[in-house]
Amino acid sequence: MPRVHKTLLTTGLLLLATACGELGERPFEPGAPTEVDAGVPDSGTPDSETPDSGVPEKVTVTHSRELRGVWVATVLRLDWPPSTTMTPAEGRASLDAMVDELAGLGFNALFFQVRPESDALYASTLDPWSRFLTGTQGTGPGWDPLEHLINVAHARGVEVHAWINPYRGLMSPSVVAAPGHVTKRLPEFAVTYNNAVVMNPGEPAVRQHVTAVVKDLLDHYDVDGLHFDDYFYPYPDSQNTPFPDDATYTRYQEGGGTLEKGDWRRNNVNTLVHEVMELISSEHPHVRFGISPIGLWKNGEPVSGFDAYNAIACDAVTWMKEGWIDYLAPQLYWRESSKQPYSTLSTWWANRPKGGVHVFPGHAVHNLSGELQNWPLTEIADQVAFTRTLRAQGAQGDLHFRARFILDDTKGVKGLLRDELYAQPALPPQVPREGAAMTPPVPFVVREGNTVHVTNPLPLDARFHLLYRETSPGTWTLERVVGGAQATFEVSSGTWAVSDVGRGGAESQGVRITVP
The missing domain is CATH 3.20.20.80 (Glycosidases)
Structure with a gap:
C-alpha cells in the first residue's frame, strides 16, 4: 500500500474507533443519522454551556465553485x-x-x-x-x-x-544526466533539437x-x-x-x-x-x-x-x-x-x-x-x-x-x-468525469461554546471540512475551508453549518449549528 494512503488509513481507523467509543460502541452506518456530540473527544476544558446533543439537523449547503x-x-x-x-x-x-x-x-x-x-x-x-x-x-x-x-x-x-512535462529530456545537451535518467535508458530515442534534448514522441517506448x-x-x-x-x-x-x-x-x-x-x-x-x-x-x-x-x-x-x-x-x-x-x-x-x-x-x-x-x-x-x-x-x-x-x-x-x-x-x-x-473562499468545481467524485458521509460535529470540532466517520472519504454561515434564512456563505483528519472552527453567535468534501469535489450535506 502506498505510504501516504497507509498513513491516512491508520489515522482514519483510530478516529473511527474513537467516534464509535463516543457512541457507546455503536458502529457507524453510512447515511444513518448521527448525534451532534458524536465526534472528536473533548480537546480542552469546556465552558459552563452543555454541548449540543440529539439528532443533528442536516441542511443542504453549497457555494459558487471556482x-x-x-x-x-x-x-x-x-x-x-x-x-x-x-x-x-x-x-x-x-x-x-x-x-x-x-x-x-x-x-x-x-x-x-x-x-x-x-x-x-x-x-x-x-x-x-x-x-x-x-x-x-x-x-x-x-x-x-x-x-x-x-x-x-x-x-x-x-x-x-x-x-x-511528458517529453522534455534535458533543458540542455550539456546537462549531466544521472545513470537512471531516461536519456540513458532510451538513448536511441533522445533527440537533440533547439539546444535541448527531447524524447521522441513517436516512439512507443x-x-x-x-x-x-x-x-x-x-x-x-x-x-x-x-x-x-x-x-x-x-x-x-x-x-x-x-x-x-x-x-x-x-x-x-x-x-x-x-x-x-x-x-x-x-x-x-x-x-x-x-x-x-x-x-x-x-x-x-x-x-x-x-x-x-x-x-x-x-x-x-x-x-x-x-x-x-x-x-x-x-x-x-x-x-x-x-x-x-x-x-x-x-x-x-x-x-x-x-x-x-x-x-x-x-x-x-x-x-x-x-x-x-x-x-x-x-x-x-x-x-x-x-x-x-x-x-x-x-x-x-x-x-x-x-x-x-x-x-x-x-x-x-x-x-x-x-x-x-x-x-x-x-x-x-x-x-x-x-x-x-478571491476575497470570498471557494473550492474548485467537482471533477466532471462520471464516477470521479464520491460524496463523503455527513461529518461528526460537536460544539463546546464557540468552538466546533469536526471529523468524519470515514476519514479517508473526506478531503476538506467546510464552515458555512447562514446570512439570511436558507442562504449560506462559505467562511473557511480546512483539511486534516479533524478540524476545529471558532464561531460567534449565529447559525452555522459544517460539511465535508471528498476527493473529486463532491460535498456532503451540512450539519446545522446554532450558537446563542
Missing part, C-alpha cells in the same frame, strides 16, 4: 526552490511559507512542477531526483518536497496538482515510460490532479528546422501505417493523452487530469497567430471532444487590446464541443513585470471578470502564471487577489 490555481515552476528554480543548498528543515519551511501566503491570497489549487526534465521532485522509482533541488541530478535532498507539500497544502484547504511515471506518481502520492504543460513536439527553432523524426516515421510506414506525417504526430500525442486518461479513470478516478496548451489552436481559428495544431502536433480540440481530459487550461497570455484578444479567445475555447470538460484560462501575471510586457494590473482583473461571464459554457475558474510574480507582489497583485478577486 478553480483558483497558480503554477509553481521548479525548472531552473524559477519559483521554487530558492536554493540548491537548503537543509531539509529549510526546505520544508520554504514550502510552508509559500503555501501559507498563496492560500492567504485566496488560491485553492497549486500546480506544482514535479517533473521539469524527466526528473523528479519526489521519490520516484523511475526518474532521478531533480538537479534543481541539490545542483546534481540524481542526488536526493534528504526529504520529499511533494509529500510535504501535499500535507501542508491540504491542511490549508488547498489542492495539489502534479505538473509534469517513450510513451510507455511517461505512462509508467504517471502510474508510479499516482500510486504513491495523494495528489488532487495531474497536469501536462504545453510542450509536445518541440516548438520550432528560429530557422524552423524540421524535427528529425524521419526514421521513426519511416518505420511506422513500413509497419503498415497510412497516416500523413502531421496526422501521425498528432496521433502519437493523442495516444499518450488517451492512455493517461484511461489509467486515471480506472485506477485513480478522483484525480483531475488536464493540459495547458498554448492558447491558439490553429492559425486563423479564431484569430491569426501560432499554429499549435501543425507546429507542435497539439490537437486540444480533439482532447476535449473525446473526453480525454477533465479540463483545458489554454495559455491566453495576450492583452484584450492585442491581435489575440482575451475575450475572443476565452469565448472560443469555452464554446468548443466538450461534453462536460471544464475550461480554466491561463493568465499572464508575469506580463505585469516592467521587464516583460509591463501590463497594467487592471488587465488581470478584467480577464478574470470576463472568465466569470462564461460560467454557463464551462469556464469554471482560472490559472495564473506564475507564483514568483505573485509572491513578489508585482504591481500590487496580492491586494487584487486577496481583497477583490
